Amino acid sequence: MMNLKHCTPSDIPQEFLQYDGDIAQMGVGKSGKIGFLELELQNDSDKQKTIITKKQTQVPLYVQKALHYDLDYPSMAHVFILSPSGGILQGDRYRMDVELRNNAISHITTQGATRIYKMESNYATHMVTLNLKDNSYLEFIPEQIIPYKNSRFYQKTNLQIDDSSTVVYSETIVPGRIAMGEMFDFDLCYLKTEGKINDRVQFRDSSLLSPKMQKIQSLAMFDDKTILTSVYILTKKHVTKVNDMINELFSHTQNISGGSSILPNDSGISIRILGNSSEDQKITIYEILKIIRKEILPEYL
Known part of the structure; x- marks a missing residue:
């Protein structure tokens, strides 16, 4: 499977x-160029918390055991995705498959920013599939993506839930x-x-940034902001x-511009945030999470 x-x-x-x-160096598909993570989480009714029930990894992607340190939500499994490589190189092909079942509740993030290194040839790709079933709830909030000079990166994310579940997913590009x-x-x-x-399918959304072909900081795109x-x-x-509530939040924020809209068929919400500080962006994401945890998360506890 991990080919x-x-x-x-x-x-x-x-x-x-x-x-x-x-x-010229290590070619596509060689050892260390393919990162794979398959993760399944379920609620353990005896332990009264969500645990990892299946884990398969191939370095440079791996995870440690789930942590349960949030006193407000003691059943929530906090999972950190780790990588010893320090970043993504030309020719790298990464894939993450995460599934939550049976009333699982989890917050997943990365150990640090995803750094996309300079490329002399080829490109890098990353596939993410989040699949939720049986009244499950997931916050998948990775750190920012940092594309270095002359890098090329394609990320494809699939969010798949049943109508009893909720997934919150974010991505930040600096x-x-x-x-x-x-x-x-x-x-x-x-x-x-x-x-x-x-x-x-409820929505498809694409962000294609090609700075050498586009006027990124034009009024139609980023205006005077640099982080999306x-x-x-x-x-x-x-x-x-x-x-x-999210749009009300944006009406009181400083240093960032943001907006929230309802997805087709009342299937969820799409949010855009523009700013000049990755820390401001992160704070805003977690302010949004506070709203979601107040209004939606109690349905799963």
């Missing part, structure tokens, strides 16, 4: 195909290593997200109320 084909998206965008060449003088110097950063409820965060809430619970 190159399994960990490579079947729909590599046209924009990347021009870079689909051989690598313009590069600002301290090193990089500002939108990467070649391509393409993030594609799809959400399904009961196997029916997208948050997707896929749920059938309290959608209108949560959406109103």
